[in-house]
Amino acid sequence: MSFTVSIQTHDFDVSHELTALRAGDARVGAVCSFLGTVRERNDGSSVASMELEHYPGMTEKSITAMMDEAQKRFDIYAARVIHRVGLLHPEDQIVWVAVTSAHRGESFQACEFLMDYLKTQAPFWKKEVTPEGSRWVDARVSDDQALARWGIDVSNASELDPSQRS
Amino acid sequence: MSGILHVNLKFFASIREAIGHGSESVTTQATTLNALRDELIARGGSYADVLAHGRAVRMAMNQDVCEETAALIEGCEVAFFPPVTGG
Numbered sequence: 136m137s138f139t140v141s142i143q144t145h146d147f148d149v150s151h152e153l154t155a156l157r158a159g160d161a162r163v164g165a166v167c168s169f170l171g172t173v174r175e176r177n178d179g180s181s182v183a184s185m186e187l188e189h190y191p192g193m194t195e196k197s198i199t200a201m202m203d204e205a206q207k208r209f210d211i212y213a214a215r216v217i218h219r220v221g222l223l224h225p226e227d228q229i230v231w232v233a234v235t236s237a238h239r240g241e242s243f244q245a246c247e248f249l250m251d252y253l254k255t256q257a258p259f260w261k262k263e264v265t266p267e268g269s270r271w272v273d274a275r276v277s278d279d280q281a282l283a284r285w286g287i288d289v290s291n292a293s294e295l296d297p298s299q300r301s
Numbered sequence: 302m303s304g305i306l307h308v309n310l311k312f313f314a315s316i317r318e319a320i321g322h323g324s325e326s327v328t329t330q331a332t333t334l335n336a337l338r339d340e341l342i343a344r345g346g347s348y349a350d351v352l353a354h355g356r357a358v359r360m361a362m363n364q365d366v367c368e369e370t371a372a373l374i375e376g377c378e379v380a381f382f383p384p385v386t387g388g
Contacts, residue, residue, distance in 0.1 A: 171388055187387070188313060188314055188317075189387070190311070190313055190361075190364070190380060190382065192364050193361060193364035193365075193380070196364050196365075197364075218387065218388075229388070230387070230388050250388060253387060253388050254385075254387065254388040255385065256366075256385070257385060257387050257388075258313065258361075258380075258382060258385050258387075259385055259386065259387025259388070260313060260314035260315075260382070260383065260385065260386050260387070261386045261387070262314070271314060271315045271383070271386075272386040273384075273386070274357075274383075274384035274385065274386050278388075291359075291384045291385055292384055293357060293384070
């Protein structure tokens with residue numbers, strides 16, 4: 136059983152990570168992974184680069200909590216989350232989530248669950264450099280809706296703070 | 302009557318940029334997160350701007366997201382940040 140998270144500035148080798156995640160566990164019959172990369176365009180502007188900031192400590196804590204929740208919900212054997220921070224450019228790898236299970240359904244679902252959770256609950260912030268200048272990326276309501284499908288109600292993208300919501 | 306609590310503040314992303322630094326240690330008479338936020342707003346300037354009620358400000362205590370009514374703990378770490386945008 137291996138559930139690990141790495142927050143790092145350096146790149147990672149997906150093939151190496153996949154091999155390591157399932158190594159020595161012959162129960163595994165399915166490995167599902169998601170790789171997020173930097174797009175050259177976002178919200179109508181070209182993106183020259185982006186700077187990813189996070190909250191050291193809370194980031195690891197929140198992702199560990201979401202992996203605990205994934206283990207309760209799905210019959211999975213191992214999971215790994217890698218998230219890069221610092222300066223990134225289009226085509227760079229940003230985030231990787233991988234899950235192992237006996238059959239594909241559990242790892243497919245757990246992988247998507249972890250990614251939906253991470254988008255709205257892990258303390259990362261992106262700042263993009265565009266021709267119009269630098270800008271902080273806005274949270275998306277669609278990401279809140281993605282997590283709501285799992286029965287988890289969040290309002291990360293809300294303009295209002297909790298005290299202003301009914 | 303409340304005593305005085307020591308709290309380590311953390312600011313991230315656009316809030317950190319506006320305030321000009323990422324952390325500070327304060328003593329406060331506030332007993333809840335919301336009261337602590339009000340104390341910071343009362344400083345005026347960029348604190349009042351970015352922490353104003355109605356703005357999208359998230360708060361965490363000891364690295365867990367908390368409701369505004371949460372009671373402050375002596376020596377705790379309180380973070381203020383905008384909605385998250387990782388992944």
